[in-house]
Amino acid sequence: MNDKPRFESAPARSSLPTWYPDLLDDISEHISTGHRRAVTAANQETLRSYWSIGHEILKRQSEEGWGARVIDRLSTDLKSRFPGAKGYSPRNLKYMRAFAAGWPDLSIVQRSVAQLPWRHHMALLDKLSTPELRRWYAAAAAEHGWSRDVLALHIDARFHERAGKAITNFATTMPPGDSDLAQQATRDPYLFDFLGTTDGWHEREVEQKLVEHVGKFLLELGQGFAFIGQQVRLELGGDEFFCDLLFYHLELRCYVVVELKAVKFNAAFLGQLGLYMAVVDDVLAKDGDKPTIGLLLCRNKNEVVAEYALRGYKAPIGVAEWTEAIENSLPEEFQSVLPSVATLEAELSEHAPEA
Numbered sequence: 001m002n003d004k005p006r007f008e009s010a011p012a013r014s015s016l017p018t019w020y021p022d023l024l025d026d027i028s029e030h031i032s033t034g035h036r037r038a039v040t041a042a043n044q045e046t047l048r049s050y051w052s053i054g055h056e057i058l059k060r061q062s063e064e065g066w067g068a069r070v071i072d073r074l075s076t077d078l079k080s081r082f083p084g085a086k087g088y089s090p091r092n093l094k095y096m097r098a099f100a101a102g103w104p105d106l107s108i109v110q111r112s113v114a115q116l117p118w119r120h121h122m123a124l125l126d127k128l129s130t131p132e133l134r135r136w137y138a139a140a141a142a143e144h145g146w147s148r149d150v151l152a153l154h155i156d157a158r159f160h161e162r163a164g165k166a167i168t169n170f171a172t173t174m175p176p177g178d179s180d181l182a183q184q185a186t187r188d189p190y191l192f193d194f195l196g197t198t199d200g201w202h203e204r205e206v207e208q209k210l211v212e213h214v215g216k217f218l219l220e221l222g223q224g225f226a227f228i229g230q231q232v233r234l235e236l237g238g239d240e241f242f243c244d245l246l247f248y249h250l251e252l253r254c255y256v257v258v259e260l261k262a263v264k265f266n267a268a269f270l271g272q273l274g275l276y277m278a279v280v281d282d283v284l285a286k287d288g289d290k291p292t293i294g295l296l297l298c299r300n301k302n303e304v305v306a307e308y309a310l311r312g313y314k315a316p317i318g319v320a321e322w323t324e325a326i327e328n329s330l331p332e333e334f335q336s337v338l339p340s341v342a343t344l345e346a347e348l349s350e351h352a353p354e355a
Helices: 020-064 068-081 091-102 105-109 119-125 129-143 148-156 174-184 204-214 214-221 268-283 303-310 341-351
Strands: 225-236 237-247 255-259 289-298 317-323
Touching: 020 091, 020 105, 020 119, 020 237, 068 091, 091 119, 119 129, 119 148, 129 148, 204 214, 204 237, 214 225, 214 268, 225 268, 237 268, 255 268, 268 289, 268 317, 303 317
Parallel strands: 255 289, 289 317
Antiparallel strands: 225 237, 237 255
């Protein structure tokens, strides 16, 4: 006698009613939504628990004045009492203490930062010293879905000082909602630290390296950009033109022409960029696409000159600088305390062992 259960094969989809695909899609969406809610709820409960533990440690330390030895003992005893549980190492308990100290108000943890996993909060605590910046980066990470590594990368690159800072005419050339979104999608300066030193490079060399590192380039450009091509051929009246880099922004629903210059901003560059944008609108854009945006990236710029130059253009254009080192994008008062590359190399050579 065979006690094995019998499984009947599923009928072919072609034999089912025409409404079956809709049923499958609807139920799949319910399952996906339920899974997301379960994960979110579990994460919120973990953060609430960690905050409570950290708050209790802070409270006891304040009242009794004990130190790290108690945390070490507490870790050992918690592991003994809850043998199947994880996350109670001395290091993690100290993070919980810092978490409660960094977010003194539990209601903030329950609302604005509850969407982020614990490892994100560890990065926020490690890299940022003020609650304002932690709140800013927490909100940005939740909005854009940054991984922990991407969050750390943006913090190191001082993203909050660069986001939305390009000089543009978006406010006068685009609808309000689109102009706000486009402005926030800009940076100034754009940080191409993954290129290494670019001293003496021509535009085409920088452009080629950006394409070779297109993943990192897209990460710096921000969410929503899709890479179309490099040196994209455009034809107008029998003449050929080649725009440096062409992208499509999925949320704005428009092409983005990027012109790269390895020299200081010159107002004449805008005419060339405007021509490329007009041709893209006429040749490449499809029904439903919004007017093309232009982005001119220069080695440096006079901001007043750039602002005045943009006033004469009815097409949406942004002007920003690009740099390959964060040192160059720091405020002057911080640059003075950072050692130069030459200084570091000299110090390393002095301490290098003899062959």
